[in-house]
Amino acid sequence: MLSPRSLLIRGMLVGLAAGVLAFVFAYLVGESPIDAAIAFEEAHADPAAAGEPALVSRTVQSTVGLLTATLIYGVALGGIFSMAFAAAYGRLGQLGPRATAALVALAGFVVVALVPFLKYPANPPATGSEDTIGRRTSLYFLMLVIALASLALAIYIGRSQVARFGLWNAAIIAAGAFVAVIVVAHVLLPSIEEIPEGFSPIVLWNFRLASLGTQVVVWTALGLGLGAVVERSLRREAVLTASA
Amino acid sequence: MSSISSSATPRPAIQPVAIPWRQLQPWLLFGAVLAIGLLYFVGTEQGVFHLIGGSSVHEFVHDGRHLLGFPCH
Numbered sequence: 001m002l003s004p005r006s007l008l009i010r011g012m013l014v015g016l017a018a019g020v021l022a023f024v025f026a027y028l029v030g031e032s033p034i035d036a037a038i039a040f041e042e043a044h045a046d047p048a049a050a051g052e053p054a055l056v057s058r059t060v061q062s063t064v065g066l067l068t069a070t071l072i073y074g075v076a077l078g079g080i081f082s083m084a085f086a087a088a089y090g091r092l093g094q095l096g097p098r099a100t101a102a103l104v105a106l107a108g109f110v111v112v113a114l115v116p117f118l119k120y121p122a123n124p125p126a127t128g129s130e131d132t133i134g135r136r137t138s139l140y141f142l143m144l145v146i147a148l149a150s151l152a153l154a155i156y157i158g159r160s161q162v163a164r165f166g167l168w169n170a171a172i173i174a175a176g177a178f179v180a181v182i183v184v185a186h187v188l189l190p191s192i193e194e195i196p197e198g199f200s201p202i203v204l205w206n207f208r209l210a211s212l213g214t215q216v217v218v219w220t221a222l223g224l225g226l227g228a229v230v231e232r233s234l235r236r237e238a239v240l241t242a243s244a
Numbered sequence: 245m246s247s248i249s250s251s252a253t254p255r256p257a258i259q260p261v262a263i264p265w266r267q268l269q270p271w272l273l274f275g276a277v278l279a280i281g282l283l284y285f286v287g288t289e290q291g292v293f294h295l296i297g298g299s300s301v302h303e304f305v306h307d308g309r310h311l312l313g314f315p316c317h
Contacts, residue, residue, distance in 0.1 A: 001261055004271035011275075030311045056303040069286050069308020076282035083268075083275035090262025100260070113313070122313035125306075136315040137292045211311050234258050 002089065002230065007082045010229050015078015018221035019071035025217045026070060030210035031062050033124055036203045041126030044196070074218060081108055081222050093167060097234060098227035105223025107151065113215035115147040116140060119186050122211035124204065127195050136192055146185045154178035287314040
């Protein structure tokens with residue numbers, strides 16, 4: 001049987017690999033819109049503030065800094081993802097480890113990355129005001145908490161309807177409830193519109209696409225990676241038990 | 245048709261067995277606390293809250309923070 005401890009460790013290791021892949025993608029696709037945004041920022045900066053020595057150079061930010069961020073992010077998500085997997089495995093009918101991991105990763109991507117992104121998308125440098133960072137951070141995390149709570153609600157509704165409507169229809173009802181709550185939250189929560197006049201919409205689009213793409217890379221690597229690792233160890237265990 | 249089964253190695257069927265909640269709970273808590281701690285430093289340290297003075301952490305993970313979708317300056 002699987003132990004939570006070994007799952008947590010494996011999840012964090014898979015997360016480390018996901019962090020490396022995320023870095024490669026973010027570096028190749030995301031750095032050029034960031035550079036374009038910083039060029040816009042510098043062209044429109046207050047001349048008095050210009051010439052300040054940078055605390056961390058752009059080279060460090062775009063390489064070691066970015067790698068550090070994606071690695072820590074990958075390890076953290078990998079750990080929590082493996083615990084979600086541990087809770088789901090064996091509780092989704094006959095789904096094996098690979099299918100369970102893929103399904104949990106898909107749910108994780110939608111709830112943790114996609115839903116908050118659709119309301120408060122990632123912004124490149126030069127597009128947010130220093131004064132509203134508190135408000136923007138609160139709203140972003142509020143959206144994340146609403147998404148997680150909606151997931152919990154959907155799971156509760158789904159489980160309570162399985163006996164009556166069967167697994168497939170109960171899953172549709174649960175997903176419908178999730179979408180309904182999210183749509184209401186997206187409509188009711190205030191929008192943030194701070195993109196400065198003259199900022200290239202193409203740079204903004206490319207940046208946001210790169211950001212969403214990075215999330216797709218992370219969650220795909222987590223889902224496929226943990227599924228493969230757990231499947232392999234369970235097969236090995238089964239072979240050992242069979243031959244003993 | 246019968247040659248298919250003879251060439252393939254028989255694979256043992258794996259029956260998915262759930263981990264009991266009791267055994268899982270402390271690990272869920274530990275995993276969540278660990279993840280939130282790590283994500284805090286990548287995502288929001290020296291944004292709204294400051295545990296460490298200055299802006300070295302913010303500047304170092306700057307690009308990652310933007311690309312991973314955290315609200316930033």
